[in-house]
Amino acid sequence: MTRAILSDLDGVLVDSHASVMRAWRWWADGHGIEADPDEWVEHGRPSGSVIGELRPDLDEHAEAAAIDERQANDVDGVVALPGAAELLGPAGPRPLAVVTSGVVALATARLRAAGLDLPDVLITPERVHRGKPDPEPYLLGARDLGVDPANCVVLEDAPAGIAAGRAAGMHVVGITTTLAAAQLADAHEHAASVAEWLSRASPLRSTR
Numbered sequence: 166m167t168r169a170i171l172s173d174l175d176g177v178l179v180d181s182h183a184s185v186m187r188a189w190r191w192w193a194d195g196h197g198i199e200a201d202p203d204e205w206v207e208h209g210r211p212s213g214s215v216i217g218e219l220r221p222d223l224d225e226h227a228e229a230a231a232i233d234e235r236q237a238n239d240v241d242g243v244v245a246l247p248g249a250a251e252l253l254g255p256a257g258p259r260p261l262a263v264v265t266s267g268v269v270a271l272a273t274a275r276l277r278a279a280g281l282d283l284p285d286v287l288i289t290p291e292r293v294h295r296g297k298p299d300p301e302p303y304l305l306g307a308r309d310l311g312v313d314p315a316n317c318v319v320l321e322d323a324p325a326g327i328a329a330g331r332a333a334g335m336h337v338v339g340i341t342t343t344l345a346a347a348q349l350a351d352a353h354e355h356a357a358s359v360a361e362w363l364s365r366a367s368p369l370r371s372t373r
Contacts, residue, residue: 169312170258171288171303171335174265174272176208176322176343177359178249179279183242188235192228196220208323208343211266211296237271240278246342248359253282258363262286262306264319264326266296286310298325300333307333318366320359327351338362 175181189202198219206215213229220228251257253276263284265272268291276283288306295301307314319330322343330337331351339352340362346355356362 169260169262169307169310169317170252170320171262171264171306171310171317171330172252172320172359173322173326173340174263174267174275176246177320177340178246178253178263178281179243179275180246180342181236181240181243181275182343184236184239184275187239188232191235192232196223207325210298210323210325211290213290214296233268233271236267237274240274243275243278245279245281246358248361248363249279249281251363252359253284255282260286260310260312262288262310264288264302264306266290266302297323298328298332300329303329303333303335307335320362321352322349324349324351 172178186202189206193202205219211229212232213225216223216228217225252261261284265288267289269287269289272287272289273283286306286309288302290296293301293305303319304314307317314334317335319335319337320340321327321330321337322340327337327339327349328351337352339346339349339355340359341349341355341357349355
């Protein structure tokens with residue numbers, strides 16, 4: 166039986182929190198929003214869906230594109246998290262996909278800034294109609310890998326991503342880099358980092 170790994174990016178493979186908050190603060194300042202972005206930016210969701218709920222009067226696609234471009238051009242402080250290099254490296258477990266709510270340009274900018282290899286399969290909002298917490302991104306990842314969703318493991322650090330993985334019928338590991346395990350209660354299991362999970366999971370090694 167093939168067991169594939171589908172990993173979220175931000176908060177699981179890279180720490181990009183400072184860049185994310187700088188971009189949202191810039192956007193909020195331009196729209197007269199005084200509240201701290203930490204209070205209303207739900208981690209793990211596409212930018213457009215956050216904007217659509219906060220300011221439905223705006224063109225969420227145009228606004229999201231501006232925020233994503235801002236983040237892609239600001240990778241100061243973006244670093245790899247423990248286990249990311251091992252997971253994405255040539256000797257890491259395969260099959261593997263990265264499933265993120267960031268667009269291609271943003272995802273690749275962060276991976277490169279963190280010194281990480283680009284995955285063979287990258288699922289981004291450009292390829293789906295509905296983002297997390299909908300299962301579509303993870304189901305597309307499984308399809309691209311040629312693996313039954315029931316034989317996939319999801320690595321996630323946000324409730325929206327955990328909901329997406331579970332709805333896709335996958336085994337979900339809650340990575341507690343961003344939130345405590347109690348806030349990721351719907352995950353099947355928890356790990357402090359990808360490194361910790363790899364140390365105990367013994368997933369498939371690369372066959373390349």
